[in-house]
Amino acid sequence: MVTYFLIVDSCNKQQQFKMIFLYGLLNDASTSTNNAEIKTNSLSQEVTFPEGEINDKTPVVFLVGWGGSTLKQLAKYREVYLQKQCIIITQSQQAPGQHLLELPDAPVKQTRSYELVRHMAENKLTNNPIFFHVMSNTGFHQYRNLGKTLMEQNRKIVGAVLDSCPAWFNFERIMDAFFELLRAKIPLPRSVLYCFAIxxxxxxxWPKLYLYSDSDTVIPSASVKASIEQAKVTSAVRSHNFLSSLHVQHFRDFPERYLQECTTFFDSCLEKHFDSEKTIQQCKL
Incomplete structure (x- = not known):
């Protein structure tokens, strides 16, 4: 179990916060406060803050990496949102396929989400717009659990970028994942539960941007396209097919187009959110 302790030091009357995440850990873990970082056997998190003023309009971005990703590999994605003056919470899953070793609604996953949401509340981030950028099925399952928790708390989620995910696993795909990612036996009932979780x-x-490729052999484009059609029933959806890039390699192979897609979508989500907030305030007058 990981417990997060979030301390806020108000630096001046302009509410420029110096925020430091300190972590109390159980089991085998190592800590570093230089970059507000936590490392456990399977999960690493890092919190990055922009220069200048932080207030209730500062976006909070949850950047969740693919299975086997490192915080260093996710740094270039983090910089995209740091340029937008966001608070970025970066999560990397150390072990590929780790999410399949836990049930979709396992208590440990719910505890992680509730702890993070609680500390956001303690540090006056309850009214900040929240944005997701998640990668692969590992990131998608983290996103699913955290998204449900935030919705229960009526938080202001404005949008999500879904890079190389999700996969709709049929039985054949479950066996592919067995050999390709885990190299360990997957209990079949648990894998079936993940189909419903997806x-x-x-x-x-909230609005979604799906980024995918026909050349992705881990998450087939047909699977993402099926998700897009399902998502259209409940939300506004954008998508882009990079055609030739491999799994979670779209930013590497097409940096300019990737940045354009992400930043344009992010800006539109925030604009829609603040327009809505302005309308609500006017109606109250």
Missing amino acids: TDGNKFP
Whole structure:
């Protein structure tokens, strides 16, 4: 179990916060406060803050990496949102396929989500717009659990970028994952539960941008296209097919187009959010 302790030091009257994440850990873990970082056997998190003023309009971005990713590999994605003056919470899953070793609604996953949401509340981030950027099925399952928790707390989620995910696993794909990712036996009932978890995760009401490729052999484009059609029922959806890039390699192979897609979508989500907030305030007058 990981417990997060978030301390806020108000630096001046302009509410420029110096925020430091300190972590109390159980089991085998190592810590570093230089970059507000936590490392456990399977999960690493890093919190990055922009220069200048932080207030209730500062976006909070959850950047969730693919299975086997490192914080260093995710740094270039983090910089995209740091340029947008966001608070970025970066999560990397150390072990590929780790999400399949835990049930979709396992208590440990719910505890992680509730702890993070609680500390956001303690540090006056309850009214900040929240944005997701998640990669592969590992990131998608983290996104699903955290998204459900945030919705229960009526937080302001404005949008999500879904890079190389999700996969709709049929029985053949479950066996592919068995050999390709885990190299360990996957209990079949647990894998079936993940099929329902994926469809559940596509139904969130906020806008979504799906980034995928016909050349992805891990998450087939047909699977992402099926998710897009399902998501259209409950939310606004954008998508881009990079055609030739491999799994979670779209940014590497097409940096300019990737940045354009992400930043344009991010800006539109925030603009829609703040327009809506302005309308609500005017109606209250």
